[in-house]
Amino acid sequence: MSEADFSQGAAYVRGAYLPIAQASIPMTDWGFLRSDATYDVVTVWEGSFFRLDAHLERFLRSCRRWRLDPGLDAVQITRVLCECVRRSGLREAYVEMICTRGQPPWGSRDPRQAINQFYAFAVPYVWIANAQQRERGLDLRISDVQRIPSASVDPTAKNYHWNDLTMGLLQALDDGGDTVVLVDGAGHVVEGPGFNVFCIRQGTVITPAQGMLEGITRRTVLEMAQSLGLPVQVRALPTEELRQADEIFLSSSGGGVLPVSRLDGRPVGDGRPGPLTRRLVDTYWAWHRDPAYSQPVDGLR
């Protein structure tokens, strides 16, 4: 048998490392059958993790929120993530850690009787927006679909409940947009599939306060804005206000700061990525070389 090909990615599954194409979860795991799981995603850029500590901290907090036990601590998880990246050989990677409920003994419906499972994988870096979209800016659509509210599912603990995001995305793509942002019951903008949303009005950076994931990249944007001396407002963001913005951008581990140049097909500002957005993009990538935020992947050549 020839050596396994990890070039498309490597996964950690029940104690073994497998090429991503061979990685699977049991069909009967509640992580699938009830979306009873949590996850986090950290990226590797130029051979180093970006803000690994923040992602690990949030992952373990999400696990506690959903009463899931990955069975590994932060140091052990780091070792697994490093090995996934090392096997893949990827110097720019999208690295996901997952904890699923597993499955209670047959006949039991008690989640407390399940043995939780930990998985991880490293695949090539994922961009929310492709190169052309990053250059010209995205066309963002505002959806009528309401994001699942906090009273139902706590959005600050990462979860795979994405049906609302996916249905909104399908409609946006059908309508000729690039991606979508959802609203809450009050008509405030909350988040899109895999990203937080920001706008800039008269030099002030504004982003929603509630009803969405508290993204690590969102946190990075808020810190960058502070370091650049830009005023920040974290508060409810009505859709009408987004329509009047000078600049709009998205934040995601899948590409960092991503400019939006059209909203519902109409130009934002002059219809090109804005100057403050460009400064934040540059700062985002510059911070990847700051040892305060980056950590080399052990054993990666």
Added chain:
Amino acid sequence: MSEADFSQGAAYVRGAYLPIAQASIPMTDWGFLRSDATYDVVTVWEGSFFRLDAHLERFLRSCRRWRLDPGLDAVQITRVLCECVRRSGLREAYVEMICTRGQPPWGSRDPRQAINQFYAFAVPYVWIANAQQRERGLDLRISDVQRIPSASVDPTAKNYHWNDLTMGLLQALDDGGDTVVLVDGAGHVVEGPGFNVFCIRQGTVITPAQGMLEGITRRTVLEMAQSLGLPVQVRALPTEELRQADEIFLSSSGGGVLPVSRLDGRPVGDGRPGPLTRRLVDTYWAWHRDPAYSQPVDGLR
């Protein structure tokens, strides 16, 4: 290699039949990573499917709602389900059919580019309530967690968005209850993990109208009530009204009509399964022998 052991269940995975313990889905399928999937469950009792046509019709409707294509029509799906049951040899089975998004090509975030996948499995019949609970009646808890609203995820198209149900269930179990029912934003009872809820007041059968799955067993209960001459009301059901009920029961493919004898730890009526509930239980099982609803599993000995 010895012959595969299908006695714990049989699954259909990418064109092959496997023992349930070997059945898995790819880790990168959006059916897992975004809970982008639909499903339905039909049961087999004494070697016959119960209301298979209704389940197939709903499954295909759910697929259309989420823009998923299982790639098989009702006749072809029936053949797969029969073969899963036949391989398992189970004369009482819980049979699940699933369609997942699959995965778009790497780099794409467009769900329309994914090749959807169909899966199925047959396992031993699942009871929402065990024998003792069915005899004495369940202790049902009313949760503070709100069921994911229709404005976010259409509950009439089956989906695995169960985090709210699972978190409510965990709290109910911790509090000493047997299972849980969730409410909507208006404080009306909607549904529990895998079941609809009914109450009886002064001889009238009452069940919620909106915000929950339109269960096939729920439909069966409504039809049984009609055939037994019981008045029915399908409408909003406030929690205070549930607390004043003479009888309460659940409906699920996982056991049919299941009596509730305690609500939040306090007796319902005289604290024992009620007389009309018992009539509905008996009728439910009697209907399993009615050829209008039952269909023998082809090839099952």
